[in-house]
Amino acid sequence: MIETREHLIHVLTEAAQIEHNLLCSYLYAAFSLKRPGEPGLSPRQEAAVERWRKTIVTVALEEMAHLATVNNLLVAVGGAPHFDRANLPLAPGYHPAGVIVRLTPFTMETLDHFIFLERADHHRLQDAPGFEPVDVERKPRRGGLTPSAADYLTVGALYDSIGEGLTRLVERHGEAKMIDDTGSRQLDTEVARLPNVARLTSLASAHAAIAWIKEEGEGSTGSASGQESHFDRFCAIKAEWLQFTGEDPAFEPAWPAAHDPVMRKPLEGLDRVWVTAEPAASLLDLGNALYGFMLQLLSQAYACDEPADQARLMNAAVELMEGCAAAATGLARLPASEARPGVHAGLTFAVPRNLGFRPVGIARRTIFLERALELHRGAERLFPTLDNSISEKLDRRLGAVVEILGSEISTGRR
Numbered sequence: 001m002i003e004t005r006e007h008l009i010h011v012l013t014e015a016a017q018i019e020h021n022l023l024c025s026y027l028y029a030a031f032s033l034k035r036p037g038e039p040g041l042s043p044r045q046e047a048a049v050e051r052w053r054k055t056i057v058t059v060a061l062e063e064m065a066h067l068a069t070v071n072n073l074l075v076a077v078g079g080a081p082h083f084d085r086a087n088l089p090l091a092p093g094y095h096p097a098g099v100i101v102r103l104t105p106f107t108m109e110t111l112d113h114f115i116f117l118e119r120a121d122h123h124r125l126q127d128a129p130g131f132e133p134v135d136v137e138r139k140p141r142r143g144g145l146t147p148s149a150a151d152y153l154t155v156g157a158l159y160d161s162i163g164e165g166l167t168r169l170v171e172r173h174g175e176a177k178m179i180d181d182t183g184s185r186q187l188d189t190e191v192a193r194l195p196n197v198a199r200l201t202s203l204a205s206a207h208a209a210i211a212w213i214k215e216e217g218e219g220s221t222g223s224a225s226g227q228e229s230h231f232d233r234f235c236a237i238k239a240e241w242l243q244f245t246g247e248d249p250a251f252e253p254a255w256p257a258a259h260d261p262v263m264r265k266p267l268e269g270l271d272r273v274w275v276t277a278e279p280a281a282s283l284l285d286l287g288n289a290l291y292g293f294m295l296q297l298l299s300q301a302y303a304c305d306e307p308a309d310q311a312r313l314m315n316a317a318v319e320l321m322e323g324c325a326a327a328a329t330g331l332a333r334l335p336a337s338e339a340r341p342g343v344h345a346g347l348t349f350a351v352p353r354n355l356g357f358r359p360v361g362i363a364r365r366t367i368f369l370e371r372a373l374e375l376h377r378g379a380e381r382l383f384p385t386l387d388n389s390i391s392e393k394l395d396r397r398l399g400a401v402v403e404i405l406g407s408e409i410s411t412g413r414r
Helices: 005-032 043-076 108-117 155-173 203-218 230-247 280-301 307-331 362-385 388-410
Strands: none
Touching: 005 043, 005 108, 005 155, 005 307, 043 203, 043 230, 108 230, 155 203, 203 230, 280 307, 280 362, 307 388, 362 388
8 A cells, every 4th residue: 555655656666667668578579570571471461460560569659658657647746757677578576476578579478468468457367378477476564664566466456556545645745745736847748749648737637647547458447538458459469360370370470589588698597599690689789779778868858848858859769769660670580599590589678777867958968969879870880781671761760860969959959
């Protein structure tokens, strides 16, 4: 039970991590799906798989909107936006025993796992093979001053506890003391370029946002404005996949991307795919660098007072997202390692150690432009080894980032 502001901020931070972790696992699976014109699919299968890919990417974008909303709530109650998280796969007990997060290609087991994660409380489902819950129970010390998160069966139950805790604290301290009613340093749909992101300035707006996150994910009441929930959409993909498999047992919609890839040598005894083959290893390095830079820009956007500055950083972050997508698409089609024949690589979404504050004003702009130029030059060195379509996308997106951040400096804003 949430009884203090510090405890509320702690639990909201876990919610931000869960949204972030899930969207990475969804994107990893989507990037492994075969695209139109690639081998192994009939025209009818090709059309279906492309539709599935777009559905999963849309779900991931909605999870990004959930993450932005949780960060808005963190800021509103006196916390800070949170984009940091542990690298995947997560250690046992990092989240509750039933929330297993790994990077796996699009398989039937992966899809069943996504269905399990998005289920409502009333669905009694078992997780898929390979995602079995660990025997770790999180039991916070009763009455302790150090905040901690208890176990919960579903992500929806986590949000229920957040809503109940926020109501309790508002009743105790008053809405004016608990929630900043200015919406300062939050993002909205216009700035974030994500659906259903609103500045949260009251208890009512916070509860509405929490209810929307729950409904869009699990669809427990069927009230999400006529749009199918994530749970419903994943179930629909499974039904269509089973139909295709019944017609063609050899149907395989995805490339054999690695389960749990890593960029550096794994610890002894861990079952990880160490990506060492070229050009995959170099492309993975670039993809993770793009991802890390994107997170830095997103974090800094919350520190901006001016909407124009926020919008500029968000525009650059969106271009970096597209660059990450190009790198991840290329990786799923490249061999990972001579030690793992037949296994392809994949983006690992490695998080840099320092995601937080950067100097404001011209110093920040100079530092960010410097990093954008480094990444563009590094990508150009890699282009001769990559498929032309991947090189062209990376060049276009990174060129746009340099232009956006360069124009920020040229405005002379302080």
